[in-house]
Amino acid sequence: MFHLRTCAAKLRPLTASQTVKTFSQNKPAAIRTFQQIRCYSAPVAAEPFLSGTSSNYVEEMYCAWLENPKSVHKSWDIFFRNTNAGAPPGTAYQSPLSLSRSSLATVAHAQSLVEAQPNVDKLVEDHLAVQSLIRAYQVRGHHIAKLDPLGISCVNFDDAPVTVSSNVDLAVFKERLGMLTVGGFYGLDESDLDKVFHLPTTTFIGGQESALPLREIIRRLEMAYCQHIGVEFMFINDLEQCQWIRQKFETPGIMQFTNEEKRTLLARLVRSTRFEDFLQRKWSSEKRFGLEGCEVLIPALKTIIDKSSENGVDYVIMGMPHRGRLNVLANVIRKELEQIFCQFDSKLEAADEGSGDMKYHLGMYHRRINRVTDRNITLSLVANPSHLEAADPVVMGKTKAEQFYCGDTEGKKVMSILLHGDAAFAGQGIVYETFHLSDLPSYTTHGTVHVVVNNQIGFTTDPRMARSSPYPTDVARVVNAPIFHVNSDDPEAVMYVCKVAAEWRSTFHKDVVVDLVCYRRNGHNEMDEPMFTQPLMYKQIRKQKPVLQKYAELLVSQGVVNQPEYEEEISKYDKICEEAFTRSKDEKILHIKHWLDSPWPGFFTLDGQPRSMSCPSTGLEEDVLAHIGNVASSVPVENFTIHGGLSRILKTRKELVTNRTVDWALAEYMAFGSLLKEGIHVRLSGQDVERGTFSHRHHVLHDQNVDKKTCIPMNHLWPNQAPYTVCNSSLSEYGVLGFELGFAMASPNALVLWEAQFGDFNNMAQCIIDQFICPGQAKWVRQNGIVLLLPHGMEGMGPEHSSARPERFLQMCNDDPDVLPDLQENNFDINQLYDCNWIVVNCSTPGNFFHVLRRQILLPFRKPLIVFTPKSLLRHPEARTSFDEMLPGTHFHRVIPEDGPAAQDPNNVKRLLFCTGKVYYDLTRERKARGMTEQVAITRIEQLSPFPFDLLLKEAQKYPNAELAWCQEEHKNQGYYDYVKPRLRTTIDRAKPVWYAGRDPAAAPATGNKKTHLTELQRFLDTAFDLDAFKKFS
DSSP states (O other): OTTTTHHHHHHOOBOTTSOOGGGOSOOOSSOOOOOOOOOOSSOGGGSTTOOTTTHHHHHHHHHHHHHOGGGSOHHHHHHHHHHHTTOOTTTSOOOOOOSSHHHHHHHHHHHHHHHHSOOHHHHHHHHHHHHHHHHHHHHHGGGGSOOOTTSSOOTTSSSOOOOOOSSOOTTTTHHHHHHHTTSSOTTOOGGGTTOEEEOOTTOOTTTTOSEEEHHHHHHHHHHHHSSSEEEEOTTOOOHHHHHHHHHHHHSTTOOOOOHHHHHHHHHHHHHHHHHHHHHHHHOTTSOOOOOTTOTTHHHHHHHHHHHHHHTTOOEEEEEOOSTTHHHHIIIIIOOOHHHHHGGGOTTOEEOSSSOOOOGGGOOEEEEEEETTTTEEEEEEEOOOOSSTTTTHHHHHHHHHHHHHHTTOTTSSSEEEEEEEEHHHHHHOHHHHHHHTTTTSTTTOOSOEEEEEEEOSOBTTBOHHHHOSSSSTTGGGGGGTOOEEEEETTOHHHHHHHHHHHHHHHHHHOOOEEEEEEOOOSSOSSTTOOGGGTOHHHHHHHHHOOOHHHHHHHHHHHHTSSOHHHHHHHHHHHHHHHHHHHHHHTTOOEEOGGGGOSSOOTTTSOTTSOOSOSOOOOOOOOHHHHHHHHHHHTSOOSSSOOOOHHHHHHHHHHHHHHHTTEEOHHHHHHHHHHHHHHTTOEEEEEETTTTTOTTSOOOOSEEOSSSTTOEEOGGGGSOTTOOOEEEEEOOSOSHHHHHHHHHHHHHOSSEEEEEEOSSGGGGGGGHHHIIIIITTHHHHHOOOOOOEEEEEOOOSSSOTTSSOOOHHHHHHTOOSOTTOOOOTTSTTHHHHHHHHSSOEEEOOSSHHHHHHHHHHHHHSSSOOOEEEEEOSGGGSOTTOOEEGGGGSTTOOOOSEEOOOSHHHHSGGGOOEEEEEOTTHHHHHHHHHHHHTOTTTEEEEEEOEEESOOHHHHHHHHHHOTTOEEEEEEEEETTSTTHHHHHHHHHHHTTTOSOEEEEEEOOOSSSSOSOHHHHHHHHHHHHHHHHOTTTTGGGO
């Protein structure tokens, strides 16, 4: 009978004057459910038919009645209804009816008794209403929280939210609750305010109590969700995570700080605020993108770092835009103040190579003791361009690399913090791309803490015009990242939210967002006038008391500090700034290397120079080549079934190895495999790279019978080899290339490659190419050896699958087309590589591709390498290289000269054609067909930049009677012609013209019509081999 009255005893409301001891037991840690308990409201003896022998029978009847009231006799139905309705002892049971008139009266009495008792349906509805109310606060409370320190807007830009008091009057909240509960209060009214309701398992507002009056429930929900913190988390589809967040924000009294913590917070606010004040006093007319209006950012970041350090993190990598960057460098990274102040000196001379960058773009690397945890902490702030959010994936990639190199597979030692502006966080698509890398196996950094400095304005644009979503942070919802909005004028609320964010990342290893709702006291920069476009906002800002002053007054009123102590803290930091300013006047030279964000200890000499200016042979012993080839043509694990088509591919590879020959896929395999043998980590990333866009690579084998069973033969080459990572990326170029660039920043002893699905798509990552890869060393003295593999070639595949836009890469090369370098210089080719900003190659043989990949690591410095890779050459029968050209003593060929009949009698050659890449095979085929092998020489330029002046001069001098022509398959206004022509002319001292053979200028990179493609091809081949073609121009 223990089911009896359980429901009524659980749900019957208690008035505020009644005792609630029954419900005050401690809440269990696990998720609570309604338990079946014995809870009789009447003595068993009062019901004469209840006894030990009948109780089992009655319980069975009760269970049947619960299932279907009509399944039991009418008398049992009346009894159970009366019992559940709370009938007094002895009155629930009604004897079976007789046909007498008195029995009919008894029935009427019983019916009236049931109707007179409390309605259990109403009780259930009321409890469900309370549960719905609690859920409404959890889901929508942030919409009416007091988040804006200016008090001029809330999330929907309407009226500011109302204020909560300790005595909740339901009438005051009617409009508000109607908004929370979508049109009503679920049938509850003011008379229910003092009823006590049992709390559901999905809330922690009760603390140690499991039932509360409705008035107190509302008050506690208001305090948890509608004050200075707005919590967005109910979209998360993991119950454990939701419960964790509820516990962190709903538990009564959980947001408590000790006096010592308050004093530390005040001291950090002093440093943050007075640093900006000092810069404003000293350099009032300089742009510095100060932090005024969000000074709380500095203690916020330090809190995240402190808590993460406490949880075991010893390396934090940060990325941020320019606003507040100098303050972060000074007070979080702890850059020497004099190094910052001297940046404002217009007479400071640059000492390092390169052009440098603005002071609010520079990065920093520093290792120090965390004073709160007394543990070592390494902090790295990555340099960034003005392209907001562009550094996001770069930080992620660097973080992933640091985790990889220290074996941190769960992100417990290395973490990342990303700072954002509100307008950029909502407006820049790279934010979305970066979020979608956050949980991918080869890209996850096991959680990033995102901090949004929400100025509520973007330059001059209101949020209403800057985004379609209520918050700037809504993009984070796509990866189930909780979002904590907080009023930045409440420093303690900010600190608490930051602690929770750090704990979330440590607990669940997932992303989390802290939205610091603040304001921007000045314009976009210190020289900008914001009143032009936001007059009302800035009238309010002018009245706004600084957060330091507010918090200091609060702590003084609380007796935590006194006024003299506060003033002493200010004067102490002001003195530090003044002394550093004095020292900064002694700085005469700007050392950009002092701002390096990713040093490579031991790779360079102490003064940052290469340890040598030579490159050893990139060839290998034949047994090494054979071993790698044999593994590449086999399945190195047992009981693994591969696709039949792949069996044929591996058989072809085996035949190539037997014949001491490699094709493109094997050449790449041997370059990678040999570097792994030497302890060099190789990472290949991009869309479909595991198989290869053109189904040539097959670095990951898939078992045809067992799901998710794969094999990477490259990781079975040597017992103690470095690991090989090959990973298909998300369908992203901007985000993934930025990620790989960051990965390559971490160590010079890794070959990191990004392959575009087609070279045409590299322009989706144009920002990373233009702002980081091309000028990175010039701006930030930061070398990087990333490799871009860009499939390129005019093969009739249309305008979006033909061109990697080589003209763009060549245009950005930093060599002078009109100046012939000193060709007699020792190690001319290596010096050229050292001076260039990146290396651009278009290899025509697999062997040369093999050598250039190995050279990338064997060089004593690092430069980005741009490789225009082939498509049709992957299977071209003539695109093969013998082992002989890959043995010890062999090198990468910058130029491959003519070696046929024309080279035997150079004086008889009428035309010398220069070309690069795949078009060479079209030219040789046409030359052979026309029988002009003795009249036309063809020289291949394999390395376009740095330009091989020395070798091309020899070629031009070798054929004194030949006219010179450049031949390309690209259109004249594209490709290589505009880059090559002036350099060739400089090489020969402008003694001859350099003619053009190729497609005519065009807007699109290629035609979409196959016939037109072939017609264009034949037309420029005709021009190339018509020895009279250029006479009309002479």
